Amino acid sequence: MSKKTSPDTRSMKRKRKRKLRKRIYFILIPLILLLSVFGYAVHLYTKAESVFSESHQDDGKEKSKLREAPVNPKENNISILIMGVDASDIRANSDSSRTDTLLVATLNKEDKSVKLLSIPRDSKVYIPEVGYEDRINHAHAFGGTDATIDTVENLLDIPIDYWFKVNFEAFIDVVDAIDGITVDVPYEFYEQDSMDRPRAIHLLPGEQDLNGEEALALARTRKLDNDIERGKRQQDIIKAIIKKSISLNSVLKYDDIIEAVGSNMTTNMEFDEMKSLISYGTSGKDLDFDTHSLDGEDNWVYEPKKKYYWKLDETALNETKEIFKQHLELDSSSLTNKPVSPSNTFDTTDSY
DSSP states (O other), X not given: OXXXXXXXXXXXXXXXXXXXXXXXXXXXXXXXXXXXXXXXXXXXHHHHHHHHHHHBOOOSOSSOTTOSSOOOTTTSOEEEEEXXXXXXXXXXXXXXXOEEEEEEEEEETTTTEEEEEEOOTTBEEEETTTTEEEEGGGHHHHHHHHHHXXXXXXXXXXXXXXXXXXXXXXXXXXXXXXXXXXXXXXXXXXXXXXXXXXXXXXXXXXXXXXXXXXHHHHHHOOSSSOHHHHHHHHHHXXXXXXXXXXXXXXXXXXHHHHHHHHTTEEESOOHHHHHTTHHHHSSSSOOOEEEEEOOEEEEEEOSSSOEEEEEEOHHHHHHHHHHHHHHHTOOGGGOSSOOOOXXXXXXXXXXX
């Protein structure tokens, strides 16, 4: 005679199965999410290592000529020169391009602070490569990365430990990869786009969301102000890009960001050294840039030909030097070379 299962017994078995399924889902779903996040993180790390390793360029230098010993970003305060090179296939000037943007960043390891200096592109400085004064953005055209570094070190009397050279195509791609940035446009203006089409970009004043081309136009323009204000806008744009990039909403866009930066960048920093910079953004406090610029005044030189320069204020320049030396925790006695005094000769190239 077969045994019959009572309704109460069947009901209890169903309840136990439902509880078991809930437990499985409770464990399985977080596990799947965790594995997905881990897999995405591994993918990003692998891609970053590949892309940024390809961007590395060995410049044959163990250290800055102003350093007594090599530095390690995991242990030491460092400086980074960021060169925005206005080169393009349209202009066919990759070998003779000038730096449209020059930024010096110093990073203090102990307090995880960053100071950012914008150097006006028309600043009249001594360029060791050619032995006379000229606009600082010409240094790259005269001798590439090395000439630019020598010029900046001579100007600021601080070592340049690392450098990044970024084509403006990366600027557009990164901003587009994070679906634009929110910035304050100071005034209405028209500007050419990355294809050099005149008046292709039209922006109105006020806080607004900009795409890559619009953000580049804002970073470039100086029709209604000067290089100092232009440098401040560029700093604001960089901060907006970094703020948006490290936000939670941009996590799934890191793949595109890595691709955009890596394909348009060269640097002497190796991937392992880049990883040490992550600590500045994960130090438990908001990453804050202390921004600076180089004060000066408009200056026209009429011999041998009429040419415009940004004449740096020597007192303000010396104060800025000390600020950045202190941030790097340097003193004059620790520098192995001294700046070269400028000659009284000028360049005779065409105005730009």
